[in-house]
Amino acid sequence: MRVAVVTGATRGIGRAVCDVLARDGFDVRGLDLAGSALQADVTDPASVANALAPLPRIDVLVNNAGVLIEGALATMPLADFDRQVAVNLRGPFVVTQAALPKIPSGGRILNLASELAYLGREGASAYAATKGAILSLTRSWARELAPDIVVNAVAPGPVNTPLLGIEAMTPEERAVEERNPLGRIGQPGEIAEVIAFLASERAGFITGQCFSADGGAAMH
Numbered sequence: 001m002r003v004a005v006v007t008g009a010t011r012g013i014g015r016a017v018c019d020v021l022a023r024d025g026f027d028v029r030g031l032d033l034a035g036s037a038l039q040a041d042v043t044d045p046a047s048v049a050n051a052l053a054p055l056p057r058i059d060v061l062v063n064n065a066g067v068l069i070e071g072a073l074a075t076m077p078l079a080d081f082d083r084q085v086a087v088n089l090r091g092p093f094v095v096t097q098a099a100l101p102k103i104p105s106g107g108r109i110l111n112l113a114s115e116l117a118y119l120g121r122e123g124a125s126a127y128a129a130t131k132g133a134i135l136s137l138t139r140s141w142a143r144e145l146a147p148d149i150v151v152n153a154v155a156p157g158p159v160n161t162p163l164l165g166i167e168a169m170t171p172e173e174r175a176v177e178e179r180n181p182l183g184r185i186g187q188p189g190e191i192a193e194v195i196a197f198l199a200s201e202r203a204g205f206i207t208g209q210c211f212s213a214d215g216g217a218a219m220h
């Protein structure tokens with residue numbers, strides 16, 4: 001059975017990815033800070049190595065764990081900048097470095113970017129920059145690991161997860177999130193299905209790409 005590792009697996013998009021990959025026949029191992037997944041902090045190489053140690057092979061790696069901390073350029077504490085760089089950029093690097101010896105020829109690496117990598121967002125420049133960096137990592141890894149391993153990314157628009165927190169939004173804030181051609185916020189399963197396609201045999205000739213699933217907000 002093919003093994004899939006998903007970071008940030010206990011809730012939101014990561015949990016949906018685990019469900020869909022299990023449906024598609026993968027032996028799915030989730031990593032997260034806590035909860036029902038294997039315990040691991042993606043920023044900490046020792047903790048990641050410990051979590052991955054029992055796995056003999058990793059056919060699909062999904063770098064999904066991420067944090068969003070909003071803050072204006074003028075006032076954002078640098079600790080908030082550093083935390084987002086640590087989880088959203090260093091995290092995928094640490095996890096992929098640890099997983100690489102276990103990824104066989106034909107393996108897949110999938111990274112979670114964001115529509116904000118393309119669009120930018122006032123009050124979220126640090127987060128958007130980490131997601132722009134994910135596009136760069138994806139392209140560089142796709143070249144470096146070819147032809148054995150393919151590497152792609154998915155750039156979601158707003159998705160109904162705890163990270164987005166629609167329950168706490170004002171109607172005006174929600175309207176901003178719904179401002180895309182399809183006029184709505186996405187569901188975690190709609191992102192997971194794109195990941196499932198990219199993890200499947202059907203996507204073998206695709207590498208270095210980023211697929212937007214954002215209601216048409218960023219067309220490119």
Ligand SMILES: NC(=O)c1ccc[n+]([C@@H]2O[C@H](COP(=O)([O-])OP(=O)(O)OC[C@H]3O[C@@H](n4cnc5c(N)ncnc54)[C@H](O)[C@@H]3O)[C@@H](O)[C@H]2O)c1
Pocket residue numbers: 007008009010011012013014031032033034040041042043063064065066067068087091112113114115155156157158159160161162163164
């Ligand atoms: N929800 C959205 O609107 C949206 C939009 C675009 C991109 N994304 C991206 O999709 C991914 C998943 O987002 P989500 O909305 O499901 O988020 P979420 O906050 O609902 O879930 C993220 C998960 O990652 C885990 N996590 C955080 N830091 C970690 C660490 N250091 N080590 C291990 N696990 C850690 C959390 O515990 C949590 O279970 C993120 O990379 C996010 O940036 C989300």
